[in-house]
Amino acid sequence: MNALEIESLRVRYGGIDVVSDVSLAVPHGRTVALVGESGSGKSTIAAAAVGLVRPASGDIRADGVSVVGAGKQARAARRRLQLVFQDPFSALDPRMSIGDSIAEALRATGRRWSRAERVARVRELLRRVRLDPDRADERPSVLSGGQRQRITIARALAGEPSVLIADEVTSALDVSVQGAILNLLRELQEELGLSMLFISHNLAVVRYISDSVCVMRGGRLIESGRTEELLDRPQDPYTQDLLDAVPVLGERMAF
Numbered sequence: 085m086n087a088l089e090i091e092s093l094r095v096r097y098g099g100i101d102v103v104s105d106v107s108l109a110v111p112h113g114r115t116v117a118l119v120g121e122s123g124s125g126k127s128t129i130a131a132a133a134v135g136l137v138r139p140a141s142g143d144i145r146a147d148g149v150s151v152v153g154a155g156k157q158a159r160a161a162r163r164r165l166q167l168v169f170q171d172p173f174s175a176l177d178p179r180m181s182i183g184d185s186i187a188e189a190l191r192a193t194g195r196r197w198s199r200a201e202r203v204a205r206v207r208e209l210l211r212r213v214r215l216d217p218d219r220a221d222e223r224p225s226v227l228s229g230g231q232r233q234r235i236t237i238a239r240a241l242a243g244e245p246s247v248l249i250a251d252e253v254t255s256a257l258d259v260s261v262q263g264a265i266l267n268l269l270r271e272l273q274e275e276l277g278l279s280m281l282f283i284s285h286n287l288a289v290v291r292y293i294s295d296s297v298c299v300m301r302g303g304r305l306i307e308s309g310r311t312e313e314l315l316d317r318p319q320d321p322y323t324q325d326l327l328d329a330v331p332v333l334g335e336r337m338a339f
C-alpha cells in the first residue's frame with residue numbers, strides 16, 4: 085500500500101478537463117515530484133487531494149482509503165493529506181498570533197485539545213520547524229518569508245499527516261532561504277516518516293528533493309521515472325524542453 089495513490093483522476097472546470105486520466109503513487113517515506121509548465125494541472129491535483137475540488141472521476145487514496153466524498157471515512161482519510169501553500173504571505177491571517185494560527189490547525193486532527201495540551205503542542209510544532217517556541221505570541225508581520233513558510237509547514241504538521249503536499253513552497257522565497265526550507269522538509273520527512281508530493285516548476289529543486297518525478301502537460305501525465313534518470317535522460321521532447329528552459333538545470337544545487 086502506498087501513502088498516496090491517485091488513480092485515473094479527472095477534474096473538470098466549466099466542462100473542460102484540466103486533469104485527465106492521471107495516475108500516480110507516492111510510496112511511504114518517499115518524495116514524488118510533480119512538474120510541468122504553468123497551467124498543466126499540478127495545483128488542481130493538490131486541490132482534489134485535499135477536497136477543495138471534487139474529481140469528475142477517478143479516485144484518490146490516503147494509506148489505502150479513498151479521500152473522495154463527504155463520508156466520515158473519506159474526511160478522516162483526507163486529514164492524512166496536508167497541503168503546504170505556495171504563498172506564505174497570504175496563507176497566514178495577519179491578525180492572529182502565529183501560535184493561534186498553529187492551534188487553529190490542530191482542529192484538523194479531529195480530536196479535542198485541552199488548553200494545556202494545545203499550548204504544549206504548539207510549542208512542540210514551533211520547535212519542529214526550528215523556530216523559538218517563545219515566539220508563539222508574535223504576529224506573522226514580524227517574520228521573514230522563510231519563517232512564515234515554517235509556520236505554514238507547522239500548520240500542515242498539526243494535522244498529523246502521512247503525506248505532505250507541497251505546492252511550489254519555495255517559489256515565493258528568496259533563493260537564499262529556499263535551501264533552508266528544502267532541508268527542513270527533508271529533515272522532517274526523516275524524523276516523522278512523512279511522504280511527500282512535491283509540486284514545483286523548478287527542476288533544480290526537484291532534483292535535490294525528490295526520489296521520482298512525474299511530468300504533466302495539458303492535464304495529462306506524459307512521463308515519469310526515477311529523478312536522476314528522468315532528468316539526465318528524458319524520453320519525451322516536452323521534458324527536454326522543460327529542462328532546457330531552466331538554466332541551472334543539470335547542475336546539482338548546493339545548499
Ligand SMILES: Nc1ncnc2c1ncn2[C@@H]1O[C@H](COP(=O)(O)OP(=O)(O)O)[C@@H](O)[C@H]1O
Pocket residue numbers: 097098102120121122123124125126127128129
Ligand atoms: N477554480 C478554477 N476555475 C476554472 N479554471 C481553473 C480553476 N483553477 C484552475 N483552473 C484552470 O485549470 C488549469 C490548471 O490549473 P492549475 O492546476 O492551477 O495548473 P498549475 O498548478 O500546473 O499551474 C489552468 O488552465 C487553469 O486556468
Ligand SMILES: [Mg+2]
Pocket residue numbers: 126127128252
Ligand atoms: Mg500551481
